[in-house]
């Protein structure tokens with residue numbers, strides 16, 4: 761479960777990131793985060809994996825609770841527990857953030873190694889995830905050799921390899937044509953069916969109209985609607 765309680769975030773220079781945002785996402789939900797460019801979607805996602813924290817002194821809190829009852833509260837969490845939290849949250853970054861000097865296989869394997877996996881388990885899991893994201897034939901290509909859709913799928917493969925409880929995706933279909941976007945959505949549908957909590961930022965209206973999930977709509981840093 762992800763809870764935001766009166767969360768505000770002001771960037772240096774007094775840029776409003778988000779302002780007094782309160783909502784709750786239950787375990788296993790698939791939620792869209794919508795809003796125009798600059799509305800605060802990325803800022804909100806960063807608070808979930810605690811790369812950003814609520815403005816100090818204003819009482820806002822982010823609380824993430826995993827199905828095994830572990831609780832991470834932005835009001836009291838230390839750095840080592842942030843690392844622990846992030847092991848159970850897969851993030852598909854807007855700009856991918858792939859390791860450019862490693863091939864697809866190694867990009868995915870890396871995510872497992874930092875979780876302490878190795879050996880046969882790691883190899884099997886990488887193969888399985890590459891198969892599921894349609895990348896088996898690209899396993900030994902480097903990021904600069906991949907199409908936009910393939911880079912996007914590599915970013916997704918890496919985010920989901922460790923079987924995180926929560927997957928956050930920041931405009932994962934943003935740079936893709938329809939066919940590639942559909943392929944990417946299918947991956948998220950399967951993850952959701954398997955019980956993963958998914959929060960997907962998007963402003964792709966066509967996509968939103970076809971998928972019956974709850975929307976959190978951001979506007980100039982404020983949360984406007986909680987239900988569609």
Ligand SMILES: Nc1ncnc2c1ncn2[C@@H]1O[C@H](COP(=O)(O)OP(=O)(O)O)[C@@H](O)[C@H]1O
Nearest residue numbers: 771775776777796797798799800801802803804
């Ligand atoms: N690192 C940053 N420094 C200063 N301002 C930022 C930073 N990141 C985002 N902002 C500002 O915060 C607001 C929300 O941005 P963002 O969360 O990236 O929106 P979105 O993802 O919806 O496009 C915008 O006004 C943006 O300019």
Ligand SMILES: [Mg+2]
Nearest residue numbers: 801802854930
């Ligand atoms: Mg953004």
